[in-house]
Amino acid sequence: MEKILEVKDLAVSFKTFFGEVEAVRGISFEVGKKETVAIVGESGCGKSVTANSIMQLLPMPPAFFKNGEILFNGENLLSKSEKEMQNIRGNHIAMIFQDPMTSLNPTMKVGKQIVEGLIKHHGLKHHDAKKKAIEMLDLVAVPQPEKRIEQYPHEFSGGMRQRVMIALAMISDPQLLIADEPTTALDVTVQAQILDLMKSLQERLDMSIILITHDLGVVADTSDKVVVMYAGQIVEQGLTDEIFKETAHPYTQKLLASVPRLDMNRDEALLSIEGTPPDLYIPPKGCAFYDRCDKAMKICKDNMPGFTEHSATHASRCWLNHPMAKTNEGSGI
Amino acid sequence: MSKYLLKRLFMSLVTIWAVITITFALMHSVPGDPFRSESKMPPAVYENLLSQYGLDKPVPQQYVIYLGNLLQGDLGASMKSRVETVNDMVERGFPVSAQLGAQALLIAIVFGPALGSLAALYQNKFPDYLSMVIAIIGISVPSFIMGTVLIQFVARNVAYFPIGGWGTWQHTLLPSFALALMPLATMARLMRSSMLEVLNQDYIKTAKSKGIRKSAVILKHAVRNAILPVISILGTTISNLLVGSFVIEKIFGIPGLGRFFVQSISNRDYTLIMGTTIFYAIILVAMLFIVDIAYMLIDPRIKLAKEGR
Amino acid sequence: MKADLDFRPEMFEVADKTDLNVDKIRRPSIKFWPDVWRRLKMNKLAMLGLTLIIAMIVMAFIGVKLSGYTYFEQNLKLRNTHPNMEFWFGTDELGRDMFTRVWYGARYSLAIGVIAAFIDFVIGITYGGIAGISSRRVDAIMMRVAEVIYSIPYLLIVILLSVVLTQEGGGSSMFVLILAMSLTGWVPMAILVRGQVLQLKESEYSLASESLGATKSWILKKHIFPNTLGPILVNVTLTIPRAIFAEATLGFLGLGLQAPMSSLGTLANDGLAGLAVGNAYQIIIPAIFISLIMFSFNVLGDGLRDALDPRLRK
Ligand SMILES: Nc1ncnc2c1ncn2[C@@H]1O[C@H](COP(=O)(O)OP(=O)(O)O)[C@@H](O)[C@H]1O
Numbered sequence: 001m002e003k004i005l006e007v008k009d010l011a012v013s014f015k016t017f018f019g020e021v022e023a024v025r026g027i028s029f030e031v032g033k034k035e036t037v038a039i040v041g042e043s044g045c046g047k048s049v050t051a052n053s054i055m056q057l058l059p060m061p062p063a064f065f066k067n068g069e070i071l072f073n074g075e076n077l078l079s080k081s082e083k084e085m086q087n088i089r090g091n092h093i094a095m096i097f098q099d100p101m102t103s104l105n106p107t108m109k110v111g112k113q114i115v116e117g118l119i120k121h122h123g124l125k126h127h128d129a130k131k132k133a134i135e136m137l138d139l140v141a142v143p144q145p146e147k148r149i150e151q152y153p154h155e156f157s158g159g160m161r162q163r164v165m166i167a168l169a170m171i172s173d174p175q176l177l178i179a180d181e182p183t184t185a186l187d188v189t190v191q192a193q194i195l196d197l198m199k200s201l202q203e204r205l206d207m208s209i210i211l212i213t214h215d216l217g218v219v220a221d222t223s224d225k226v227v228v229m230y231a232g233q234i235v236e237q238g239l240t241d242e243i244f245k246e247t248a249h250p251y252t253q254k255l256l257a258s259v260p261r262l263d264m265n266r267d268e269a270l271l272s273i274e275g276t277p278p279d280l281y282i283p284p285k286g287c288a289f290y291d292r293c294d295k296a297m298k299i300c301k302d303n304m305p306g307f308t309e310h311s312a313t314h315a316s317r318c319w320l321n322h323p324m325a326k327t328n329e330g331s332g333i
Numbered sequence: 334m335s336k337y338l339l340k341r342l343f344m345s346l347v348t349i350w351a352v353i354t355i356t357f358a359l360m361h362s363v364p365g366d367p368f369r370s371e372s373k374m375p376p377a378v379y380e381n382l383l384s385q386y387g388l389d390k391p392v393p394q395q396y397v398i399y400l401g402n403l404l405q406g407d408l409g410a411s412m413k414s415r416v417e418t419v420n421d422m423v424e425r426g427f428p429v430s431a432q433l434g435a436q437a438l439l440i441a442i443v444f445g446p447a448l449g450s451l452a453a454l455y456q457n458k459f460p461d462y463l464s465m466v467i468a469i470i471g472i473s474v475p476s477f478i479m480g481t482v483l484i485q486f487v488a489r490n491v492a493y494f495p496i497g498g499w500g501t502w503q504h505t506l507l508p509s510f511a512l513a514l515m516p517l518a519t520m521a522r523l524m525r526s527s528m529l530e531v532l533n534q535d536y537i538k539t540a541k542s543k544g545i546r547k548s549a550v551i552l553k554h555a556v557r558n559a560i561l562p563v564i565s566i567l568g569t570t571i572s573n574l575l576v577g578s579f580v581i582e583k584i585f586g587i588p589g590l591g592r593f594f595v596q597s598i599s600n601r602d603y604t605l606i607m608g609t610t611i612f613y614a615i616i617l618v619a620m621l622f623i624v625d626i627a628y629m630l631i632d633p634r635i636k637l638a639k640e641g642r
Numbered sequence: 643m644k645a646d647l648d649f650r651p652e653m654f655e656v657a658d659k660t661d662l663n664v665d666k667i668r669r670p671s672i673k674f675w676p677d678v679w680r681r682l683k684m685n686k687l688a689m690l691g692l693t694l695i696i697a698m699i700v701m702a703f704i705g706v707k708l709s710g711y712t713y714f715e716q717n718l719k720l721r722n723t724h725p726n727m728e729f730w731f732g733t734d735e736l737g738r739d740m741f742t743r744v745w746y747g748a749r750y751s752l753a754i755g756v757i758a759a760f761i762d763f764v765i766g767i768t769y770g771g772i773a774g775i776s777s778r779r780v781d782a783i784m785m786r787v788a789e790v791i792y793s794i795p796y797l798l799i800v801i802l803l804s805v806v807l808t809q810e811g812g813g814s815s816m817f818v819l820i821l822a823m824s825l826t827g828w829v830p831m832a833i834l835v836r837g838q839v840l841q842l843k844e845s846e847y848s849l850a851s852e853s854l855g856a857t858k859s860w861i862l863k864k865h866i867f868p869n870t871l872g873p874i875l876v877n878v879t880l881t882i883p884r885a886i887f888a889e890a891t892l893g894f895l896g897l898g899l900q901a902p903m904s905s906l907g908t909l910a911n912d913g914l915a916g917l918a919v920g921n922a923y924q925i926i927i928p929a930i931f932i933s934l935i936m937f938s939f940n941v942l943g944d945g946l947r948d949a950l951d952p953r954l955r956k
C-alpha cells in the first residue's frame with residue numbers, strides 16, 4: 001500500500017522547571033493511503049503530543065524534538081520551515097480537536113472560520129467563499145447552512161460545533177486528517193454520528209485518518225490499524241483484527257477489558273484499569289507498564305523489552321514474547 | 334438585546350439619581366450655610382441671599398426643586414461667583430477638559446494594547462522587557478509627578494512645548510501624555526496577560542492548523558479576543574482620567590472644568606461643587622453605558638447570555 | 643531484543659512487587675504555599691518590591707528619629723536648604739527637616755494604604771460572603787446595589803466627603819480619608835469573594851454527591867482554600883497602592899492630611915511651589931518615594947498573582 005505518512009523513531013520532550021519530561025519516546029508507525037489508523041492509550045500517554053508533532057503545533061519552547069523524522073509523502077516535516085508548514089497545514093493535513101466548545105473562535109462568525117483557510121490556500125473571492133462555506137456545512141449535515149454561516153459558535157450545540165470543525169478541516173480536501181479525540185467531549189449518540197460522518201467523508205474524499213482516542217470501543221469498526229501507546233512509547237501495533245483477536249500486550253488486554261458498555265459512563269470505564277501511567281519525568285528504566293501489570297516478571301522491572309513481530313503487520317513490546325517466558329504464561333495471574 | 338439595553342439604561346439612571354442624592358445630602362450636611370463665613374453681612378442682605386438661593390425652604394423641598402431644575406438642564410448657581418452659573422462654567426471648561434481627556438484616552442487605547450500584545454508575543458524577550466518597563470513606570474508614577482517631571486525636564490528645555498496654558502496643539506501634547514501614561518500602562522499589563530491566555534486557547538491552535546499566516550492568527554483571532562478585558566475596564570479608565578485631569582489641569586494651568594472644580598473645592602463653593610460633581614457623574618455614567626454597548630458589539634456571546642435570562 | 647542481556651530462567655519468574663513504591667522516582671511533590679513562595683522568590687522584580695516594602699516600613703518607624711529633627715520643628719534661618727550632610731533631604735520652605743518629614747509622610751501613606759485595604763477586605767468579605775450564601779434574589783439585589791455604588795466615581799466621592807468632613811482651609815484627618823476611600827473601595831473585593839463563595843458552594847455540592855467522606859476536607863484544604871485565598875491576597879496587595887495613590891492625589895489637590903501632619907502627597911503638593919523657584923528637590927524627593935511605594939506593591943501583587951496562577955503551576 002502507498003504510504004502517506006511515516007513516523008520514524010520520533011522522540012519529543014518538554015523542558016520544565018523540574019527537568020525534561022519525555023512525552024514521546026521513540027515511536028514509529030505508518031499511515032497508508034485511505035487508511036484509518038487509530039492511536040489509543042490512556043490520557044497522558046503522548047497521543048496529542050504525537051499529533052501536534054505532525055502538525056508542528058507544539059509550543060517550542062518548552063517542547064523540542066529529540067530524535068526521529070516525520071515523512072509526509074516522503075518529505076521530512078521536521079526540516080520544513082514555518083512558511084512551508086503553513087502551506088501544508090489545513091491544505092494537505094488537517095486536524096480537529098477534542099473539545100468543540102473551545103476549538104472555535106468565539107468572536108468570529110462560523111462561515112468565516114470555515115473558509116478562512118481556503119481563502120489563504122486558494123485565493124477564493126468573498127462570494128465564492130461564502131458559497132463554499134454553505135456547501136461544506138451541508139456536507140457535514142448541518143441543517144439550514146445559509147443561516148448558520150452567519151452565526152457565532154456559541155449558537156451551536158457541541159455536536160454541531162464538531163461538525164463545523166470537520167467542515168473546516170475538510171475544506172481543502174486534505175490527504176490526511178488527524179482527529180484528536182474528536183468524540184470524547186460528546187454524548188454517546190452524537191459520538192456515533194460524528195464517527196459515521198468522518199467515515200463517509202473519508203470514502204468520498206479518499207483521505208487517510210489518524211484517529212486518536214482513549215476508547216478502544218470507538219476503534220473496532222472505524223479503523224484499519226491500531227497503535228497502542230503507553231507512557232510515550234508504542235507497546236503494540238497491528239491490524240484492528242489482530243489487536244482485538246490476537247491481543248499480545250497485557251496493557252492492550254486491559255484496555256480491551258475496559259471498553260465501555262452502553263450502561264456505563266465513559267469515565268467509569270477508564271477508571272477500571274487500576275493505577276495511573278507513570279510520570280514521564282524520569283521514565284522507568286524497564287517496561288513502563290510493570291507497576292500495573294498482572295503478568296510482570298522479574299526481568300520487566302529494569303529491562304526494556306524490544307519489539308517482537310507476531311506477523312508482518314503485528315508487533316508488541318513485552319517480555320512475555322520471549323521464548324523463556326512461555327512456561328510461565330498464565331501462572332502469573 | 335433591546336431588553337438588555339433598557340435594563341442597562343435603567344441602572345444608569347439609578348446610578349445618576351444615587352449620585353445626585355448623595356451629593357445633595359452631603360452638601361447639605363455641612364454645618365452652617367455657605368454665607369455664614371462671610372460674616373459682618375447686614376441681616377437683611379443675608380436673608381435676601383438665603384431666599385435668593387432657596388436656602389430658606391425646608392431641605393426636602395430644596396431637593397425637589399433641585400431635581401426639577403436638573404431635569405431642565407439647570408445645574409444651579411455658583412455661590413461665590415455671582416455672575417456665572419454652573420452651566421456657564423461647564424460650557425467654558427468642559428470642551429477643554431474633554432479634548433484633554435479624549436486625546437489622553439486615544440493615546441492610551443492605541444499604545445497600551447499594542448505594547449501589551451508585543452510583550453505577550455515576545456514573552457521574556459526584549460520587547461517584553463521594554464514594554465513592561467514602560468508599564469511599570471506608568472503605574473508607579475502618579476500623573477501629578479509625571480506632569481511635574483515633564484514641565485521641569487521637557488517643557489523648560491524644549492522650546493516647542495509651552496510650560497503651561499492652553500490654546501495651540503503644542504499646549505495639549507505634554508498634558509495629554511502625562512494623563513495617558515497610567516491608563517496606558519494599565520491597559521498594556523492587562524493586554525499582556527489576556528493575550529498570553531488567549532494564545533494558549535484551543536481556537537488559536539485551530540487557526541494555526543488552517544495554515545493561515547501567523548500575523549493573521551494574531552490579528553484576527555488573538556487580538557480580537559484578548560482585547561475584551563481591556564474594553565471592559567474602559568469605564569474605570571475614563572473615570573480615572575477624569576480625576577487625573579483635575580491634577581493635570583492644576584499643574585499645567587489649563588482652564589478646564591477640572592480646574593474650576595478644584596478651585597470650587599478650595600473656595601468651598603458648595604453649589605458649584607454639587608453641580609460639577611453631578612455633571613461629571615452624568616458624563617461618566619453615559620460613558621459606561623457606551624462602553625457596555627461597545628463590548629456587546631465586539632463580544633457576540635454577551636447578547637445571548639443577557640437576553641436568555 | 644537487547645543482545646547484551648544474559649537471559650536466565652529466574653528472570654522470567656513472577657515479579658515480587660512488594661517493594662514497588664519504595665524506590666520509585668517521582669516528580670518532587672510540592673506543597674501549595676511553599677510552592678507559591680518558591681515561585682515568588684524566582685520573580686526578581688517581586689522580590690525587589692518586597693524588600694523595598696520591608697525597608698520602607700522599617701524606615702517609617704526608625705527613619706523619623708535618625709536625623710535628630712522633628713517633623714514640625716521650624717527653623718526659618720535654614721529655609722530651603724538643599725540636601726547636604728546635615729539635612730540629607732534638605733529642608734522645606736519653613737526650614738523643616740525633609741528627611742524626617744518624608745519618613746513621617748511615608749508612615750502615614752503606608753498606614754492609610756494598609757488600613758484602607760484592611761477595611762475594604764473586611765467589608766468586602768462580609769458583603770460578598772453574605773451575597774454568596776444568600777438566596778438568588780437577595781444575591782441579585784445585593785450585587786445590583788454594589789454595582790451602583792461601584793459606578794459612582796470613586797475619587798469624586800472621596801473628594802466630596804473630605805470637603806464635607808473637614809474644616810475650611812484645613813486638611814483632612816486620617817480617619818476621614820480612610821472612611822472616604824472605603825466607602826466605595828470594598829466593592830471589587832465583595833464581588834471577588836462572592837464569586838469564590840459560589841464556586842465553593844458548587845464544589846461542596848458536587849463533593850457531597852460523590853460522598854467521598856474523608857477526602858472532602860482534603861480537597862477543601864488542598865484546592866478550594868488556596869484557590870480562594872490566593873485571589874483575595876492579590877487583591878489586598880493591589881488595593882494598598884490604590885489607596886496610597888488616592889491619598890497622594892488628594893494631598894496634591896490640597897485635600898490631604900492636615901498640617902503639620904504630612905503624607906507623601908501633601909509633601910509633593912508643598913514641594914510644587916518650590917519647583918518654580920529652583921528647589922526641585924522638594925517635590926522630587928517625595929515623588930520618588932510615592933513612586934517607589936506604588937512600584938513595590940504593584941510588582942509584588944503581580945508577582946503573587948503569577949505565583950498563585952494554577953495554570954503556571956507544574
Ligand atoms: N506543554 C507541556 N509542558 C510539559 N509537559 C507537557 C506539555 N504538554 C504535554 N506534556 C506532557 O506530555 C505527556 C503526554 O501528553 P499528551 O500527549 O497530551 O497525552 P494524551 O495521550 O492524553 O494526549 C504528558 O505526560 C504531559 O505531562
Ligand SMILES: [Mg+2]
Nearest residue numbers: 044047048181
Ligand atoms: Mg490528548
